[in-house]
Amino acid sequence: MGQFPSGHAEALAVVEARYGSGFRLREVTSRRGAVVWEAAGTGGRFAVKIGTSDGAAAVSRETEVLRALGWSGHLLASGRGADSAWLVARWFEGPSTWDAFARFRENGTGQRAGLGAAAELCETVAGLHGLGWVHADLQPDHGIHTPGGVRLIDLAWSWREGMRPPPVTGVGIDHLVPPELALRGAGDMPLDAGRAADVYTLAATLWTCVTGTWPLDYRAAGITPEDLTSDQLRAQIATGRIPLRTETPWPELQTVLQQALLSRPGDRPTARDLAQTLTRLAP
Template identity: 40%
Template sequence: MTDSTTVHPATVLPGIPPQANAPSEGRSEVEQLAGTPATWTLKTDRGDTTVWQVTGPIGQWALKIGRGEGAAVVGREAEVLSSISTTVPTMSYGARAKSGRTPTSAWLITPWLDGPSTWEVFRTVRDGRPDRQDALAAAVDLAAAVGSMHQNGWVHGDVQPHHAIHMRGGVRLIGCSWSWNMQLSPSYAFHGGLMHLMSPELIARVESGQRPLGPSQPDETYALAAGLWWAATNSWPLDYAQLGIDPGKFTAKALREVLMRRWPPLGRISQWPQLEEVLRPVLTTGPRERPPALQLAQWLRALPA
């Protein structure tokens, strides 16, 4: 499995500096923060959403732009950051965020977070190398970060190994467009998140047509464990082969319908069975019995590297 994000440098024509291809949305604001001349690098491009790394003499920033349907998603993330940055330490970078709207787009500027994602840290595990110390530390930090959010009354909404950046000052959670709490209601645009990290009960709520759909803290602990399983194995936790299907050939809705009828068993983490022993209870218990994220962090902390 690979991340759906397309990562590549900005397209630069011969003789034309990178900033010549820079977008107009948020450009003056981000160049004021970064300083000029600024170097622009297109880091992700999902069609309706792009993320630029803007580096200048006085700073390095991320500019996310949403157009079309992506505008609502980026606008929602800006709203979340303005509400959460002072209450959740792992989102504190949002206190420096700037945002804006045009008739057809929304943009968001945040400090560039310099560090590897959980997915990147787990590369040694996926490669079968014996050094797991950094991966284990990253797993503990991610679980503790999610647990801290929960303690502060928030649900992230899209926990996955690509949405945590590990920095010297601690982990920072990104991709928070679907975050919610009692003061900021769930978004009507949310449809469950990454299919293979969804708990059985969240899938049932999606299929029931319930809207708005807010993932619960137990849903999120499931996604946390499932995401760590994925990061360690490069495969989904559920063993779809036991159902005789290739999940890549199904739409999300069709796959949800299959799982509503029959839930497959888990696969294996053969290269790190101790991690499997910790994650398996999280993925096989119901929401009332499922341990919270902070409990998972404690279990992970006790694992030998």
């Protein structure tokens, strides 16, 4: 059982109002100044996200995004401190997309479940795009497959037309960022990730879930990512000259993903195109 962070009485009050004092707290992630906790008790489970310093801006922005999206039951409460921000959100029950491919990565089985999860994730992203929104930080753990459908999480950098893209540094996982955006997001340069960029990251995310490796073949390009800073690695990715890895444990699925990863932004399929193509692959 974890300790609730001090200095966040409002967030604690929200959790205690639902559970009393008998809840359990487990730290889930901690990065870029934002910590996510799972609060669990007899009344269910909730996510508590607390950001300090630079992380406060990200948590505040995620609150803004969730309010604008208006997804029922997702955001439960939020608040700000002098140098912090917090939110309490629904905890979605189900495996992540990464988890949905675990059997395939381990022993090559579970293809039907994996393919279904991939198509569902693409369809959910297509629905978000249809609302005029871009996620801008898709990752293997950012889609949760619930009985009611896929729920997207970690929306701090999502934006829509009419909303200024967030001025941030190095959003997303370096290995999943499309070449055309690899040098964006530096300083006050806005991360204007559009739908085509989202589709690249969506395909890269699924490639990673299938293979357990990043899609780019750094060794073939003579690059050792561990020896580079994030900015140096992104500069290499921005050249567009790093080939895809050649290992294809699932050729039919990876051929579809290759088309999205190798196409120019204007020629990439849409998320709905990907969903429909993957659905047709089902046996």
